[in-house]
Structures are given as structure tokens and as C-alpha cells.
Amino acid sequence: MNRIGVFVCHCGTNIAATVDVHRVAETLGKEPSVVIAKDYQYMCSEAGQNMIKDAIREYGLTGLVVCSCSPRMHEATFRKAAASAGLNPYLVEIANIREQDSWIHKDIEEATEKAVILGRTAIAKVQLNTPLTAGESPVTKRALVIGGGIAGIQTALDIAEAGFEVDIVEKQPTIGGKMAQIDKTFPTLDCAACILTPKMVDCAQNDKITIYSYSEVAAVSGFVGNFSVKIKRKARFVDETKCTGCGLCTEKCPQKKVPNEFNLGLDNRRAIYIPFAQAVPKVATIDPDYCNMLKNGKCGVCAKVCGAQAIDYKAQDTYVEQQYGAIVVATGFNPINIDAYDEYAYSQSQNVVTSLELERLMNAAGPNGGTLLRPSDKKHPKTIVFVQCVGSRCDDSRGKGYCSKICCMYTAKHAMLIREKYPDTNVYVFYIDVRTPGKNFDEFYRRAVEQYNVHYVKGQVGKVVPKSDGNLIVYGSDLIEGKRLVIDADMVVLAAAIEPDKSARSIATMLTASMDTNDFFTEAHPKLRPVESPTAGIFLSGVCQGPKDIPETVAQATACAGKVIGLLVKDKLTCNPCVAHSDELMCNGCSSCEKVCPYGAITYEEKGFRQPDRTTKMRRVAIVNEAVCQGCGACTVACPSGAMDLKGFANKQIMAEVDAICL
Amino acid sequence: MADKEQIIRISGVNPLKCMKCGKCTATCPNYDEMEYHPHQFVYMVEHGEIDKLMASESVYKCLTCFACVERCPRGVEPAKLIEAIRTEAVRRQGCNRLKADDIPARIDDDMPGQALMMATRKYTR
Numbered sequence: 002m003n004r005i006g007v008f009v010c011h012c013g014t015n016i017a018a019t020v021d022v023h024r025v026a027e028t029l030g031k032e033p034s035v036v037i038a039k040d041y042q043y044m045c046s047e048a049g050q051n052m053i054k055d056a057i058r059e060y061g062l063t064g065l066v067v068c069s070c071s072p073r074m075h076e077a078t079f080r081k082a083a084a085s086a087g088l089n090p091y092l093v094e095i096a097n098i099r100e101q102d103s104w105i106h107k108d109i110e111e112a113t114e115k116a117v118i119l120g121r122t123a124i125a126k127v128q129l130n131t132p133l134t135a136g137e138s139p140v141t142k143r144a145l146v147i148g149g150g151i152a153g154i155q156t157a158l159d160i161a162e163a164g165f166e167v168d169i170v171e172k173q174p175t176i177g178g179k180m181a182q183i184d185k186t187f188p189t190l191d192c193a194a195c196i197l198t199p200k201m202v203d204c205a206q207n208d209k210i211t212i213y214s215y216s217e218v219a220a221v222s223g224f225v226g227n228f229s230v231k232i233k234r235k236a237r238f239v240d241e242t243k244c245t246g247c248g249l250c251t252e253k254c255p256q257k258k259v260p261n262e263f264n265l266g267l268d269n270r271r272a273i274y275i276p277f278a279q280a281v282p283k284v285a286t287i288d289p290d291y292c293n294m295l296k297n298g299k300c301g302v303c304a305k306v307c308g309a310q311a312i313d314y315k316a317q318d319t320y321v322e323q324q325y326g327a328i329v330v331a332t333g334f335n336p337i338n339i340d341a342y343d344e345y346a347y348s349q350s351q352n353v354v355t356s357l358e359l360e361r362l363m364n365a366a367g368p369n370g371g372t373l374l375r376p377s378d379k380k381h382p383k384t385i386v387f388v389q390c391v392g393s394r395c396d397d398s399r400g401k402g403y404c405s406k407i408c409c410m411y412t413a414k415h416a417m418l419i420r421e422k423y424p425d426t427n428v429y430v431f432y433i434d435v436r437t438p439g440k441n442f443d444e445f446y447r448r449a450v451e452q453y454n455v456h457y458v459k460g461q462v463g464k465v466v467p468k469s470d471g472n473l474i475v476y477g478s479d480l481i482e483g484k485r486l487v488i489d490a491d492m493v494v495l496a497a498a499i500e501p502d503k504s505a506r507s508i509a510t511m512l513t514a515s516m517d518t519n520d521f522f523t524e525a526h527p528k529l530r531p532v533e534s535p536t537a538g539i540f541l542s543g544v545c546q547g548p549k550d551i552p553e554t555v556a557q558a559t560a561c562a563g564k565v566i567g568l569l570v571k572d573k574l575t576c577n578p579c580v581a582h583s584d585e586l587m588c589n590g591c592s593s594c595e596k597v598c599p600y601g602a603i604t605y606e607e608k609g610f611r612q613p614d615r616t617t618k619m620r621r622v623a624i625v626n627e628a629v630c631q632g633c634g635a636c637t638v639a640c641p642s643g644a645m646d647l648k649g650f651a652n653k654q655i656m657a658e659v660d661a662i663c664l
Numbered sequence: 665m666a667d668k669e670q671i672i673r674i675s676g677v678n679p680l681k682c683m684k685c686g687k688c689t690a691t692c693p694n695y696d697e698m699e700y701h702p703h704q705f706v707y708m709v710e711h712g713e714i715d716k717l718m719a720s721e722s723v724y725k726c727l728t729c730f731a732c733v734e735r736c737p738r739g740v741e742p743a744k745l746i747e748a749i750r751t752e753a754v755r756r757q758g759c760n761r762l763k764a765d766d767i768p769a770r771i772d773d774d775m776p777g778q779a780l781m782m783a784t785r786k787y788t789r
Contacts, residue, residue, distance in 0.1 A: 447683070451680045451681055459684065481684055481703075481707055482707060482711070
């Protein structure tokens with residue numbers, strides 16, 4: 002005979018304000034097998050947990066139901082409490098009467114009734130719970146970081162610092178990411194390259210870090226502590242081990258008309274190139290789309306001039322297979338394509354640029370050597386109009402509903418730098434709101450207004466009309482004065498929204514890590530577990546999780562490394578015992594379960610079964626690898642014969658829950 | 665032509681410090697009487713629209729109560745700007761707001777003597 006204890010939590014007023022918790026406890030106390038039912042203000046507090054522990058000992062409970070918040074919040078807490086009082090932790094069930102009841106209902110009568118039903122359901126299930134014992138699996142003490150921007154670099158350095166091996170996979174020929182393209186950083190105006198490139202060099206020189214540049218993740222299998230990853234090393238047609246980075250080939254290559262992506266196409270590079278002077282690894286890469294030798298076999302200049310004989314036109318993509326305990330996603334962002342915003346004339350005029358393009362135009366290593374000249378005629382612009390929120394906070398199909406967070410600050414920076422260097426330039430910034438939450442951020446913005454006399458105009462730009470002389474007529478709204486402004490501008494700079502890198506979605510699929518509707522990776526808990534994915538062993542670093550600036554990215558990257566180190570120091574991980582198992586007497590070996598299993602946890606074996614006539618018949622039956630199974634339950638649904646079942650969520654338990662609700 | 669720099673120099677106010685929150689106008693006890701409100705004074709001085717302000721009755725409707733100065737979160741001191749524009753106006757020949765002959769007609773018994781003195785200072789050369 003089961004002896005079940007029911008504990009109803011008030012969660013302060015979170016539950017108690019909408020649910021009559023006394024009545025719930027009283028009603029559930031009359032359910033069969035329930036020997037004690039109590040309510041308490043904070044079940045998760047020490048006093049609440051002690052109440053549970055005392056009841057387990059006093060009443061010799063065989064099952065425990067806690068009516069409280071979501072099991073994602075405190076299931077682990079109550080399981081631990083039960084275990085410490087001698088009750089198997091898998092004999093604990095949570096009835097979620099907060100997220101699924103009190104928070105979404107207003108009527109006390111209805112909410113109370115629902116709480117009773119949810120409690121009754123959990124009681125029905127716990128009657129059928131069996132004690133489970135968690136197994137253990139080993140941990141591969143090596144981490145993979147996908148993405149070599151500042152987020153990936155910082156995470157890798159911190160993990161390596163703790164003594165673990167780290168591999169960085171970067172799809173570009175060099176690590177560095179967006180930060181390498183930036184001239185100065187707000188709010189201190191540090192030179193971005195001066196603070197980034199030493200970290201890039203640290204990565205290259207650290208014997209714990211391996212950089213797979215010009216590489217991509219091709220396939221991922223396994224689970225937390227035991228991932229197996231296939232890395233595609235794209236052919237760069239230059240032997241990384243031989244190339245000295247002298248750059249002679251990049252000077253002699255006759256193919257000069259290749260848009261330079263590092264400068265956002267504002268100038269050209271050669272078909273063999275090193276993205277920028279401080280690239281890591283500093284080796285050349287041949288662009289197969291433009292190389293005459295690779296396209297039609299006519300040229301071979303780079304091979305002739307290369308003193309190190311590093312050029313190999315016959316190079317092929319290669320694959321590396323490696324085991325990892327943890328995987329960090331640091332795939333970063335890109336500005337959105339703003340071609341759909343016709344009104345800003347971006348595709349009609351060279352003098353309408355994005356902020357990242359302006360960044361290159363002002364960069365000492367950029368196309369103009371740091372002198373700000375407008376693209377169309379290389380003249381000094383005298384009037385520059387900045388437009389904020391281009392595609393951000395925009396709820397239509399062209400833009401993004403969210404705030405990109407970094408634009409207010411980098412626009413203030415650009416405006417300030419321009420006024421500092423060219424005081425005769427008139428700078429306007431059209432804004433909807435100026436958002437500057439951050440240490441020394443508002444002071445920075447106010448400096449742009451008060452010291453540098455940047456004209457901040459509250460209102461948006463409606464349209465930009467290019468003129469034949471390259472100038473632009475900007476029609477804007479000044480909402481404070483309640484009038485329309487018409488400005489004859491030399492240049493217009495658009496603060497384009499940022500979005501996750503396009504590669505993120507396919508990586509999320511490979512990792513079975515969840516994303517939101519904007520393709521930002523979802524964190525395990527938005528407040529309490531911000532650097533972990535809900536998928537165990539997957540960690541998040543940088544803008545792949547949501548818009549953030551460099552200081553925040555670095556902070557998150559280090560936090561992420563801390564979580565990875567916390568995982569890698571463990572020798573064994575406790576497995577989830579709620580895994581699938583197959584009843585081999587019922588299994589007919591149809592392979593339905595194997596086909597749906599996302600983790601490759603199911604295999605088959607031929608097994609002999611004794612028949613009634615005393616002969617032995619060989620039959621093919623499913624075997625679940627419990628260390629690989631993640632307990633998703635897909636196989637239990639697919640199994641046509643009902644042989645597959647999930648421990649802790651058995652079919653009969655689910656049916657008992659349904660019965661408790663419906664009968 | 666009144667000059668923006670002149671107003672800024674007389675008042676000692678830097679209109680660029682304004683972050684356009686509107687608190688000055690929200691607190692103004694004479695709001696209903698003013699054509700241009702304190703935040704508009706700051707904004708219009710920043711944009712050099714001094715003549716418009718100088719021609720407005722608002723310059724004289726300002727009570728000089730300094731509530732806007734007291735409560736401005738950025739220390740912009742709008743009342744000082746208004747005062748400067750008024751000063752600039754009365755400094756001009758023939759621009760006296762009050763003539764000595766008109767004053768007796770405006771006196772009522774409840775008016776404190778100080779107000780009269782203030783008016784002479786504020787409205788005449």
C-alpha cells in the first residue's frame with residue numbers, strides 16, 4: 002500500500018493569491034493513499050524542505066507530490082530533499098500550479114479547481130512511480146568553441162587557462178570576427194585592434210588551443226560529456242604549415258578585382274589573400290571563385306613567387322573527427338540586409354552607408370587609410386546624417402522586432418569621432434529613443450551632445466533622395482519642435498539592425514539546441530542560467546544568444562567558460578535514469594524506433610527466444626544504449642507494438658494521469 | 665537681430681545640456697499663460713530662434729519663480745535663459761515693456777511693493 006505525502010506551496014502570493022491553497026491541501030488529503038497533505042508559504046525554503054523530510058521519516062512515505070512551480074524550477078530541489086530523507090528521488094512528482102495555473106488564471110474558484118485536478122493527476126502518476134538509479138558516464142576533457150570572434154576567443158582562452166584543451170572552429174580564414182573590423186570601441190574609445198589582436202595571438206600561441214580556421218562543423222553526435230564532432234577543413238589551397246604569411250603572393254596575384262569582404266566590398270583584394278595584417282593564423286587563402294588557376298588552369302603566379310612552396314592547387318576539403326565534453330556556440334551576428342528599405346536609398350547611392358561600412362571608411366587600415374571620404378567622389382563630407390533603428394524595433398517583414406542594443410552607442414561614437422577629427426562637419430542623429438544603459442554609457446552620449454555639439458533630433462527619417470551631385474536630400478521629422486526637417490547631406494549612415502549569423506540555424510539543428518523566432522539561441526533560463534542551452538553540454542557565448550556589446554560579450558564569454566570548466570573538471574556525469582527501454586518479448590524488430598531516435602541510441606541484436614514447443618527461435622530486438630538515450634520519448638510513440646517504454650514516464654503512468662483528469 | 669551666442673553669454677546657460685525631458689514645462693505654474701514653454705525656450709535658443717521668443721508675450725509671462733531651474737535634472741536653468749532674452753529686449757531703445765506713466769493704473773491695493781520694484785527692474789530699461 003502506497004503512502005503518499007502532498008505538499009502545496011503558496012509561493013508567497015504567486016500561487017496563494019489565485020489558488021485557495023488550504024482547500025487544495027484539504028481536498029487532496031482525501032485522495033486514496035494520501036496520508037498527509039499540507040500547505041506552506043515557501044516549500045522550497047529550508048523550513049519547507051524540512052517539513053517534507055520530517056514527513057517522509059514520520060509517515061514512511063513511498064511517494065511525494067509537491068504542488069508548486071514548474072519542475073524546471075525546483076524539481077531538482079525537492080528530489081534532493083527527498084533523497085536526503087531516504088526516499089528515492091524519482092518517487093517525487095511536481096504538480097505545476099504556478100506557471101500552468103495561478104499565473105494564467107484570474108478566477109480563484111476555477112484556479113483552485115484546476116490546482117486540485119493537477120494535484121490529483123500527479124498523485125495518480127506517483128502511485129505508479131518506481132525507484133530509479135542514475136548511472137554515470139565519463140567526460141571527455143576537451144571543449145569545442147564554434148566561432149572565433151571576441152566571444153569565442155575569450156571563452157577559449159579562459160577554458161585553456163584552466164588547463165583544458167580547446168578547439169576553435171572559425172569559418173573565415175582568420176579569427177577575430179566583427180571586432181577586428183571595428184576602429185574604436187565605446188565608451189572608452191580604445192582602439193579595437195589594440196585590445197583584440199593580442200588575444201588572437203594568445204590563442205595561436207597557447208598550446209592548449211587549436212584553431213581550425215576556414216573550417217566548419219559538419220556533423221555532431223553524442224551527448225553531454227561525450228560529443229563526437231566532424232569538422233570540415235575547407236581547402237584553402239595553401240599549406241598552413243608552410244606559409245609564412247609574407248604576403249608576396251597577395252601582391253603578385255594578377256586577379257585584382259575581388260570585392261574585399263573585410264572592408265565590406267568598399268575596395269578590392271586579390272584572389273589569393275590574407276584578410277588583414279594581424280590575421281591569425283597569418284596565412285594566405287585562395288578564393289576558388291576568382292582564382293584563374295583554379296577556374297581555368299591558366300596562371301600559377303602565386304606558386305611561382307612563393308618561397309615556401311606552400312601553394313597547392315590540388316588541395317581538397319579534409320575532415321577531422323574529434324571528441325568533446327562540451328560545445329560552446331559563439332556564432333555571432335551580421336548586420337541585416339537593408340535593401341528592402343528603399344526609402345533610405347541604400348542601394349541607389351554609394352553615399353548611403355551602413356554603420357559597419359562607416360567603421361571601415363574611418364579605420365586606419367580601411368580603404369581610405371583612416372581619412373573619412375565619401376565613397377562616390379572621395380570628397381570630405383560636410384554634413385552627415387545618422388539614422389538610428391534601421392530595421393530594429395520594426396515589426397514588419399523587412400526588419401526585426403527587437404532592439405539591436407549596440408546602435409545608440411556606436412552611433413554616438415561615430416558622431417563624436419567625426420566631430421573630433423573634422424570639426425567643420427555638421428552631424429545629425431535622428432533617433433526614436435536614445436538607449437544607453439551601461440557603465441559610463443549615458444555620460445558618453447551626453448558628451449557627444451554637449452561637448453561635440455552633435456545635433457540629436459527626436460524623430461525618424463522618412464526618406465532619402467539622391468541628387469545628381471552625389472548629395473542626398475534627407476526628409477526627417479523633428480518631433481520636439483513639431484516640424485519637418487529637410488537636410489542637404491553629403492552622406493547618410495544607417496544603423497542597420499543586427500541578426501544572428503545565418504550559419505547558426507544549421508548548427509542549432511546539429512546540436513539539437515533550441516532557438517527563438519529570431520534565431521537567437523535560447524538559454525536554459527533567461528535569468529538563472531543565461532549561458533547554457535537547455536540541451537545539456539551546449540553553452541552560449543556572445544551575440545548568438547542575444548544582442549550585446551563587447552563588454553557584455555566578454556563577460557558572458559568568461560561566464561560561459563566558467564560553466565564549461567565546471568563540467569570538464571568532473572570525471573563522471575550522472576545520467577538521467579528516465580531513459581527508454583524495450584520489452585524484448587513484445588518487440589518485433591521493425592526499426593521504427595531506430596529511425597526516429599535523434600541520438601542514435603537504439604541498435605538491434607538477434608536474440609534466441611524459447612518457444613512453447615521447446616525450440617529456440619531467433620528474433621531481432623531493439624536495445625537501448627542508456628548512456629546515449631536522452632529520454633525524449635520519440636521511440637515510445639513510434640513503437641507499433643508498445644514494446645518501447647520510458648522509465649519514469651511509462652505509458653501506464655501517462656494513462657493514469659489522463660484518467661485522473663478525465664474520469 | 666538678437667544673437668544666440670549673446671543670449672547664451674548673458675544667461676550662462678548651455679542649451680546643449682538639455683536632454684529634452686520636459687520637466688521644466690511640466691512644473692511651470694504659469695503654463696496656461698505661456699505661448700512658448702520653458703523647454704521650448706531652451707530648444708529654440710539652441711536652434712537660434714531668438715527673435716520669435718523675443719517677440720512673444722511669454723517673455724513677460726514668466727514669473728521668474730525658478731521652479732524650472734530648481735527641478736531640472738541636468739541643471740540647464742531655463743528661467744535664466746528667459747531672463748536673458750527679457751534683458752536683451754529691454755536693453756533695446758524704445759523696447760520698454762512698461763512706461764512710467766502707465767504704472768499707477770496697474771497698481772492695486774493687494775500688490776506687494778516688492779512686485780512693483782521687480783516690475784521696474786524686469787520690464788524697463
